[in-house]
Amino acid sequence: MALTGGLLFRIVDAGPLTLSAPRSALTMTQPGLEGIVLFFQQVSRRVPPGASIVLIPPPGHEIASPLIFYYLGLGQLPRQRVAYAESAEFAGEPPEYVASFGGAFDDPRFALIAVVPGGFLYRRAR
Amino acid sequence: MTGARFLLSFAALPLLGLASWALPGVARLPPWGRASAAAASGALLLAVEMFLFHLAGVRWSLPALAAPLVLLGVAATILSRGRIARRRAGSPRPWGALVLGGIPLALATYAAATARATSVDLLLFWGTRGARFAAAGGIDVPFLADPRHRFMHPDYPPLLPFLYAWGTLASGRFPWGAALLTMPLFILLAGLALGAVGRSTGDPEAPYWGGVLVALLSFTGVASLSAGNAEPPLLFFETLALAGIAYGRGIRRLDAVASLGLAGAVWTKVEGAMFAALATACFLWLHRRDPKRWSRLLAVAGPAAGLLAAWLLWAGHNGLLQGYLGRTYGAFSTERWTRVLAELAAAADYGVFYLPWIAVLLLLAHRGRRGGFVFAVAAALFVLFTFFSYLHGSFDPGPWIRWSAPRLLMTPLVLLLFAALPAASEAGKAPESQAQVPRR
Numbered sequence: 001m002a003l004t005g006g007l008l009f010r011i012v013d014a015g016p017l018t019l020s021a022p023r024s025a026l027t028m029t030q031p032g033l034e035g036i037v038l039f040f041q042q043v044s045r046r047v048p049p050g051a052s053i054v055l056i057p058p059p060g061h062e063i064a065s066p067l068i069f070y071y072l073g074l075g076q077l078p079r080q081r082v083a084y085a086e087s088a089e090f091a092g093e094p095p096e097y098v099a100s101f102g103g104a105f106d107d108p109r110f111a112l113i114a115v116v117p118g119g120f121l122y123r124r125a126r
Numbered sequence: 127m128t129g130a131r132f133l134l135s136f137a138a139l140p141l142l143g144l145a146s147w148a149l150p151g152v153a154r155l156p157p158w159g160r161a162s163a164a165a166a167s168g169a170l171l172l173a174v175e176m177f178l179f180h181l182a183g184v185r186w187s188l189p190a191l192a193a194p195l196v197l198l199g200v201a202a203t204i205l206s207r208g209r210i211a212r213r214r215a216g217s218p219r220p221w222g223a224l225v226l227g228g229i230p231l232a233l234a235t236y237a238a239a240t241a242r243a244t245s246v247d248l249l250l251f252w253g254t255r256g257a258r259f260a261a262a263g264g265i266d267v268p269f270l271a272d273p274r275h276r277f278m279h280p281d282y283p284p285l286l287p288f289l290y291a292w293g294t295l296a297s298g299r300f301p302w303g304a305a306l307l308t309m310p311l312f313i314l315l316a317g318l319a320l321g322a323v324g325r326s327t328g329d330p331e332a333p334y335w336g337g338v339l340v341a342l343l344s345f346t347g348v349a350s351l352s353a354g355n356a357e358p359p360l361l362f363f364e365t366l367a368l369a370g371i372a373y374g375r376g377i378r379r380l381d382a383v384a385s386l387g388l389a390g391a392v393w394t395k396v397e398g399a400m401f402a403a404l405a406t407a408c409f410l411w412l413h414r415r416d417p418k419r420w421s422r423l424l425a426v427a428g429p430a431a432g433l434l435a436a437w438l439l440w441a442g443h444n445g446l447l448q449g450y451l452g453r454t455y456g457a458f459s460t461e462r463w464t465r466v467l468a469e470l471a472a473a474a475d476y477g478v479f480y481l482p483w484i485a486v487l488l489l490l491a492h493r494g495r496r497g498g499f500v501f502a503v504a505a506a507l508f509v510l511f512t513f514f515s516y517l518h519g520s521f522d523p524g525p526w527i528r529w530s531a532p533r534l535l536m537t538p539l540v541l542l543l544f545a546a547l548p549a550a551s552e553a554g555k556a557p558e559s560q561a562q563v564p565r566r
Contacts, residue, residue, distance in 0.1 A: 003341040003485055004230045006478040010349050011233060013477075014242035022241035025302040029351055030246050037249065037302075049261075068250070071278065075254030078261045078300065084274055 033072065036064055036101060039118030040076035043099045046114055046121055049079035052095040056085055058102035069101070098122040128297045129304030135296035136289070136308060142192065143168025144199025146386065148206040151370070151379040159322020160210070162315045163383060164199075166366055169359065170390050171195055173288040174433070177265075181440075185263035188295045220321065226337030227317050227344075234344035235310040238353040244306050245529070248354035251278040256290020257300035267444050279454065280446040283437055285393040286356045305354040312358035313343045316365040323369035323383060324547075332373075335547055338489070339365065342482055342543060343536070349476040350532035356395050357533045361540060363390030364401055368501070368544045371409045371426075376416075381425050384409065388430035393437065396449050400511050401537055402430050404504040411500045455519035455526070462523060466516045469524050473531035482539050489546040498545040505541035512538075 011017075015028045024041075026034045040055070047053055055077075057069035064072070066086045073082050083095055098110055101119040110122035146152045146167035152160055172195060179186055203210075237243040255278065258266050270280035294300045317340035324332020343361055352358055367387025374380035388405060391398035406427045413419040441447050448454050476482055490502070512534045516523050 002481060003345040004233065006476075006481045007230055007233050007237075007341075007345045007348055009478060010345070011237050011242060014237070018240060021239070021303065025241050025244050025248060025306055025354065026246060027241045029241065029244060033246060033249075067274075067277070068246075070274075071250045071254065074275075075249050075257060075300075078254070078257035 033064055033068075035118050036069060036072055037076060039101050039116060040073050040099070042114075042116035042118075043097075043121055044077045044080070046116075047077065047080050047097050047099075050081065051097055052081040052083060053077065053097040053099060054083045054085045054095045056098060056100040056105055073099075094124055096124050098124075128299060129301040132293040132297040132301045132304045133307060133311075135293045136311060138192075139168035139172070139289075140164035141168065141199065142172050142195040143170070145171065145195070145202040146382075147199075147210060148202035149379075149382040150209060151382040153206055153209040154379065155322045155326045158318050159326065162318040162322060163366065163386065165315050166319070166363060166386050166390055168195070169285065169289055170386065170393065171198075172292060173285045173393060176288045176291070177284065177436070177440075180264040186260070186291065186295060187263070188292075191292065191295075220333035220337075223321060223333035223337035226334060227314075227340030228337075230341040230344035231310055231314060231317075234313060234348055235307065237348045238306040238309050239303075241303070241306065243309060243348040243351055243353040245351035245355060248305060249302065251282075252286055252355055253290060253300055253302060253305055254278065255287035257294055259287055259291040260294035260300070267446075270446055271444060276448060276454065279396075279449050281438075281441040281449050282356075282396060283393045283398065283434075285390065286359055289359070302354075307353075309347050309353040309358040310344075312362040313340055313347060316340070316343060316362040319362070319366045320369050323366075323373050323380065327373045327377060327380075329373070331548075335543075339540070339543060342485065342539060346476060346482050346532070346536045346539060349478070350536065352533055352536070355533065357536055360391060360394040360398055360401075361536055363387045363394060363398070364405075364537060364540055367391060367402070367405050368408075368540065371405060371412065372498075372501070372544050372547060374409075375412050378418075378422065381422055384426045385429050388427060389433050392430045392434040397508075397511070397515075397534060397537065399434055399450075400508065402427065402434075404507055404541075408500045408504055412497075452515075452518055455521075457520070458514075458518050459520065460517060463513075463517060466513060466523050466527065469527040470513060470516065470531055473528050474535055476532055483542075486539055486542040486546060490542060493546050493548045495548050498547060501541045501545035505538035505545065508538045508541060509535070 022028065024034050024037045026037060055070060055073040057064065057066045070084045094109055098105055099119060099121050104120055105122055109125055111125050112120055113123045114121040140161050143164040143166065146164050147160060152163045155163060172191065175191060175195065176186060258269055269275065290300060290305065317336040320339050321333035321336025324335065347358060364387065367384050370380045370384025370387060374384060388402045392402050409426055410419060410423060413422065416422065438450060452458065474480065474483065512531065516527055
């Protein structure tokens with residue numbers, strides 16, 4: 001009984017009771033990262049499987065270091081070839097797509113193809 | 127629909143593990159216990175099969191993975207038909223246990239479904255590995271071997287990512303929300319396992335202890351944000367192993383149940399290997415008067431040792447070993463031991479004044495018997511192992527411990543619950559002759 005009471009306390013303590021589905025798996029416990037996950041989910045629907053993509057992290061995000069940002073992207077874009085970037089500048093062969101969270105990405109080699117909640121998606125100009 | 131298909135693929139695990147019904151220890155369980163053991167067996171057989179497919183270069187697909195296991199299960203069920211226990215008419219139904227475990231399980235299900243019970247680890251590596259393995263049709267070795275992915279724990283055992291890959295093959299994509307609901311599923315299976323194994327040995331209280339276990343895991347699972355992570359399946363396998371060991375004194379047929387639990391535990395998390403070592407020591411202690419204890423030990427711990435060795439050899443061959451060697455977070459140092467101890471003690475309170483510890487210690491004081499002390503010793507040693515693990519690295523261990531310790535400490539809590547289980551402590555103690563000549 002005590003454990004059930006404790007459980008009830010933890011549930012109420014975590015946030016307002018609701019019967020609707022959460023927006024993401026992180027809605028209650030890591031809301032600071034939720035926007036990034038939802039952004040990647042939108043990007044994932046617009047980038048074909050097998051395509052290469054660079055995910056540009058938000059500068060100075062409170063919770064998401066570039067590595068956390070990249071790891072979250074790997075999970076949400078499992079069929080794409082995700083490359084790591086610490087900032088809007090990346091080395092090597094340009095990817096087919098660039099997803100920029102929290103701000104626009106300015107590079108004449110890429111054209112904006114979608115504005116999605118949280119950021120912008122670009123494709124390499126042909 | 128994606129989430130429903132994913133959950134159905136988990137609900138199908140007992141079908142993939144029907145072969146376990148050929149084991150006498152499983153065949154004599156009540157139907158709900160057989161379903162639980164078959165789910166454990168299905169998860170383990172599926173994981174081993176996926177590993178073998180990968181080694182053989184065969185791309186994973188739903189029909190190719192399911193067909194051999196279903197056929198094996200059907201054949202085993204037909205062959206063992208006469209041995210399968212039927213429910214005895216008039217045997218009492220444990221309604222009280224259903225209430226005891228049902229209410230907290232319903233609450234845990236609500237917590238998981240509304241995303242109150244998960245940590246970002248699901249999104250950082252458990253789910254990610256499953257989704258990427260499914261996309262690759264096998265273990266994505268270059269992905270694991272990328273040095274940038276070292277904090278995704280490339281050598282973590284494969285069972286949960288394999289199950290997630292299986293679910294992803296069934297659903298088309300990895301459904302993050304549905305994955306959260308695997309926690310209440312595994313908690314339910316753990317409660318059923320404990321209740322059924324005890325009931326099969328004639329312990330009328332066992333279903334109630336199963337209910338207590340469900341309440342304990344529901345609370346700690348939510349408080350430690352375990353939904354979608356590897357702890358729920360780990361604790362399910364650990365429960366199965368401990369039930370087989372605790373109730374198995376003088377009952378050799380339960381060796382298979384313990385063996386299944388240990389094998390699943392070592393393939394679910396790194397600390398499953400430590401658990402298996404401690405549980406094996408418990409087995410040896412409890413069977414110390416059995417002249418056949420060494421051959422039984424081989425049956426109980428052999429499959430777990432074999433699976434662990436296979437995984438380590440494969441991981442070593444591919445240059446993935448780090449966690450098992452203590453290399454993920456840095457070198458061992460006792461410099462910060464007071465800080466680690468203080469953080470560990472703080473993390474153990476589960477946000478409600480050490481409630482789960484108080485609950486199991488009260489049960490231990492009221493219901494525990496001397497015979498169960500070996501599980502309490504194992505619990506203490508596991509806490510010591512946890513403490514040792516956190517003495518690695520040169521960074522501030524505070525956030526790391528606060529983040530992960532509540533999950534790690536669920537294993538010693540379950541060990542303490544088994545220490546309090548009076549029937550388990552006394553099983554096989556009274557009839558000394560039965561310990562000498564194990565029953566089948």
